[in-house]
Amino acid sequence: MPDSSPLTGGHRPIVTAAEMRALEAAAIAQGVSEFELMARAGHAAARAIIAYAAPADTLVLCGPGNNGGDGYVIALALAEAGWPVRVAALAPSGTDTARQAAEGWTGPVETLDKATAPASLLVDALFGIGLTRPLDGRLSAILARLGEGAGTRVAIDLPSGVATDDGACLSPPLACDLCISFGAAKPAHYLHPAAAHVGRLVIAPIGLAPAHSDLTVIGKPRFAALDADTHKYRRGHVLVVGGPAHATGAARLAALAAQRAGAGYVTLLSPSAALAANAAQLTGVVLAEADTPRDIAKALAEPRAGALVIGPALGPERHKVIAALEVGKPVVLDADVFTLFANDAAGLAKLIAGPAVLTPHDGEFVRLFGDLPGSKVERVCAAAARIGAVVLLKGPDTVIAAPDGRAAINAHASSALATAGSGDVLAGIIGALLARGLDPFEAACAGAWLHGDAGQRGGAGLIAEDLPGLLPAVLADLA
Ligand SMILES: NC(=O)C1=CN([C@@H]2O[C@H](COP(=O)(O)OP(=O)(O)OC[C@H]3O[C@@H](n4cnc5c(N)ncnc54)[C@H](O)[C@@H]3O)[C@@H](O)[C@H]2O)[C@@H](O)CC1
Ligand SMILES: Nc1ncnc2c1ncn2[C@@H]1O[C@H](COP(=O)(O)OP(=O)(O)O)[C@@H](O)[C@H]1O
Numbered sequence: 001m002p003d004s005s006p007l008t009g010g011h012r013p014i015v016t017a018a019e020m021r022a023l024e025a026a027a028i029a030q031g032v033s034e035f036e037l038m039a040r041a042g043h044a045a046a047r048a049i050i051a052y053a054a055p056a057d058t059l060v061l062c063g064p065g066n067n068g069g070d071g072y073v074i075a076l077a078l079a080e081a082g083w084p085v086r087v088a089a090l091a092p093s094g095t096d097t098a099r100q101a102a103e104g105w106t107g108p109v110e111t112l113d114k115a116t117a118p119a120s121l122l123v124d125a126l127f128g129i130g131l132t133r134p135l136d137g138r139l140s141a142i143l144a145r146l147g148e149g150a151g152t153r154v155a156i157d158l159p160s161g162v163a164t165d166d167g168a169c170l171s172p173p174l175a176c177d178l179c180i181s182f183g184a185a186k187p188a189h190y191l192h193p194a195a196a197h198v199g200r201l202v203i204a205p206i207g208l209a210p211a212h213s214d215l216t217v218i219g220k221p222r223f224a225a226l227d228a229d230t231h232k233y234r235r236g237h238v239l240v241v242g243g244p245a246h247a248t249g250a251a252r253l254a255a256l257a258a259q260r261a262g263a264g265y266v267t268l269l270s271p272s273a274a275l276a277a278n279a280a281q282l283t284g285v286v287l288a289e290a291d292t293p294r295d296i297a298k299a300l301a302e303p304r305a306g307a308l309v310i311g312p313a314l315g316p317e318r319h320k321v322i323a324a325l326e327v328g329k330p331v332v333l334d335a336d337v338f339t340l341f342a343n344d345a346a347g348l349a350k351l352i353a354g355p356a357v358l359t360p361h362d363g364e365f366v367r368l369f370g371d372l373p374g375s376k377v378e379r380v381c382a383a384a385a386r387i388g389a390v391v392l393l394k395g396p397d398t399v400i401a402a403p404d405g406r407a408a409i410n411a412h413a414s415s416a417l418a419t420a421g422s423g424d425v426l427a428g429i430i431g432a433l434l435a436r437g438l439d440p441f442e443a444a445c446a447g448a449w450l451h452g453d454a455g456q457r458g459g460a461g462l463i464a465e466d467l468p469g470l471l472p473a474v475l476a477d478l479a
């Protein structure tokens with residue numbers, strides 16, 4: 001048995017526009033007025049701005065809805081704090097609550113047009129979760145010009161122009177330095193392309209009930225300490241299926257990553273033709289000869305074998321995949337598996353007999369599942385339901401979904417991870433967590449976070465070979 005199952009923790013809810021409106025309606029039903037919620041939001045945003053930036057001449061752009069209403073509250077709060085503030089409105093307030101907020105602002109209100117002068121700090125309170133269509137071209141041009149003229153750009157709730165639920169950019173948003181949102185994060189804060197415009201994200205509490213959502217953002221995982229009397233097999237035994245003699249590196253990267261992620265024992269199952277190449281480069285990883293599908297199945301069926309990673313540079317070995325899946329132990333399916341089962345998700349689903357995590361990138365995802373409709377979250381959820389296993393779709397906004405409806409976004413990463421072999425390392429990390437006894441969804445979530453953290457530590461110049469060596473520091477800082 002593996003050591004006591006580590007717990008991952010810190011998933012934070014992400015809510016859609018409709019879920020946010022339901023939370024707001026529930027608070028109002030409890031007796032809080034909509035204006036009180038707006039006042040809390042505006043004051044929290046003003047505090048966040050004051051904490052972020054030194055006092056500066058500020059221009060607050062107010063839209064016609066309640067996002068604009070927040071803007072008037074912010075303008076007043078900043079002015080009361082002594083900041084030089086101007087307000088420019090796109091149109092008169094269209095809701096009673098926003099009108100009430102606008103009435104609280106007794107300073108001048110400019111008409112937002114092409115003559116509006118820029119300011120050092122620009123607050124975008126044009127549209128939030130109520131945006132339904134692209135900004136008109138004239139408004140977009142004005143926003144871009146004011147954005148260019150500002151040193152600091154702040155979005156209220158969301159940068160105007162982004163679609164709350166799927167992270168699309170309906171029109172070009174400002175590249176914001178700071179975004180203050182309320183109650184809970186929205187998908188657009190983490191999904192690209194919108195996420196690239198958010199800057200630092202602050203979620204201000206405004207007294208709503210805690211949000212419960214199937215969709216979360218992954219927080220720092222927590223792991224139970226190793227039992228003092230543990231031994232190498234209890235920490236998890238990972239098998240990695242190696243590729244042909246000319247392509248041995250990918251499996252070795254996965255094997256090293258599994259070791260560094262905490263597996264007590266890692267075996268690389270190598271074809272005999274690749275044994276010499278692997279032996280020349282491996283030390284602590286145990287090398288075993290495995291030429292046939294039967295060899296793979298036999299090794300995985302051993303009672304101490306905890307999980308298997310198959311796919312990185314595997315080559316045309318569909319029968320090895322089939323044999324491994326028949327054993328029913330936890331598996332990570334990556335890379336070549338998606339080519340071997342191209343357009344055959346149904347066939348692969350039938351073969352998966354135990355816990356499984358699939359880790360495709362965009363191209364591999366489409367190869368296996370075809371061109372699914374909807375947002376990235378919807379596509380990954382649909383794929384997980386279809387395949388009956390956890391699917392982790394890689395990218396700057398890695399999305400993970402389980403067949404039971406749980407879904408998560410990993411925002412803790414670095415573009416330094418966009419380097420060949422980095423995905424092989426991720427597969428090995430997840431293999432180690434599966435072998436340690438984690439539920440596949442939690443293993444995938446924690447794996448993505450640990451991989452992302454290693455990427456952040458590596459920074460510029462990072463190559464995949466560096467990632468396993470960064471993991472001890474990542475793990476040391478979890479406590
Ligand atoms: N839901 C909540 O719990 C809270 C919401 N608050 C704020 O209220 C916002 C939502 O307010 P609203 O529902 O009024 O929505 P918005 O203020 O985001 O915008 C809606 C208004 O803009 C119009 N509109 C949409 N797209 C447009 C476009 N491209 N061009 C021109 N007009 C367009 C709509 O017809 C509507 O009049 C949130 O984003 C947040 O900032 C806060 O006051 C605090 C509490
Ligand atoms: N811009 C980015 N920001 C953060 N992470 C990224 C970015 N681009 C790629 N990654 C991560 O790097 C890894 C690349 O994996 P993959 O494409 O499978 O590479 P390979 O097949 O070469 O191993 C994935 O974990 C992915 O999420």
Ligand SMILES: [K+]
Nearest residue numbers: 124127156158
């Ligand atoms: K906004």
